[in-house]
Amino acid sequence: MKKTVVSLATGLVIAGAFGTSASAAEYNVQKGDSLWKIADKYEVSVNQLKELNQLDSDLIFPNQKLTIDKETNQADTYTVQKGDSLYKIAGKFNVSVGELKAWNSLNSDLIVIGQQLAVTGGAVAEAAPVKQEAPKQEAVQQETTQEEAPKQEEKQEAPAQTEQKAEPAKQEAAPAKEEDTATSTSQEATKELTVSATAYTGQCEGCSGVTATGIDLNANPNAKVIAVDPNVIPLGSKVWVEGYGEAIAGDTGGAIKGNKIDVHVPDQGTALDWGRKSVTVKVLD
Secondary structure (H helix, E strand, O other), rough: OOOOOOOOOOOOOOOOOOOOEEOOOOOOOOOOOOHHHHHHHHHOOHHHHHHHHOOOOOOOOOOOEEEOOOOEEOHHHHHHHOOOOOOHHHOOOOOOOOHHHHHOOOOOOOOOOEEHHHHOOHHHHHHHOOOHHHEEEEHHHHOOOOOOOOHHHHHHOOHHHHHHHHHHHHHHHHHHHOOOOOOOOOOOOEEEEEEEEEEEEOOOOOOOOOOOOOOOOOOOOOOEEEEOOOOOOOOOOOEEEOOOEEEEEEEOOHHHHHHHHEEEEHHHHHEEEHHOOOEEEEEOO
């Protein structure tokens, strides 16, 4: 499927030394920047950038001076927040998902709230050890099974047989963390709708491979990205798609209007296998 792509949105170049605190009161637009990428980098909204700089549209130009009015402080480690994903954190620190997984000895894309992640290669020795993260993973699991906990405490005064009944409950709760994110999500949705979904790849004929928000799909063939109608699902939103999993609403398309989406897949064969189907989409943030 031929994609309509905004050519301004490619890589983001940030002035100042990485890993140190620097004033970002003013930013010099680099080639390939977009308002969405700059807003995401400095943790402000696109509307705030437009208001600060009295912009009537989303168009910006190289060497243009933008007022950011926010301090940046990129450290060697990052604490996982609610709604984060490896893909979102990688984009925030301008690294790849593969690098994040390697630096933190991760075997999957699963991360938990409060987890400390190394976001530079030099921080691996301090942030990567798995044993430091285990207590935090237990704390999140206890939140999801808090309804079961009181029942187990009530039975502690009973004979040993009641303790044997409590153990299977823990075994049943654990697999929930391994459940396929393509079929469920534990996050609370702000919007839910049914859409017609097709699939595309950044390697199609005539495609640039770069999305409307600047994601290079050829460099990240496994990126979870969907093309949307921004009037229905805002660009930059984190979403969950039935049969696909969590993704970023990071692209648009000439044929994607109304309740239609296009999910990005690694190759043409996978896109053909997907076909066209009706799925549920939940907007998470």
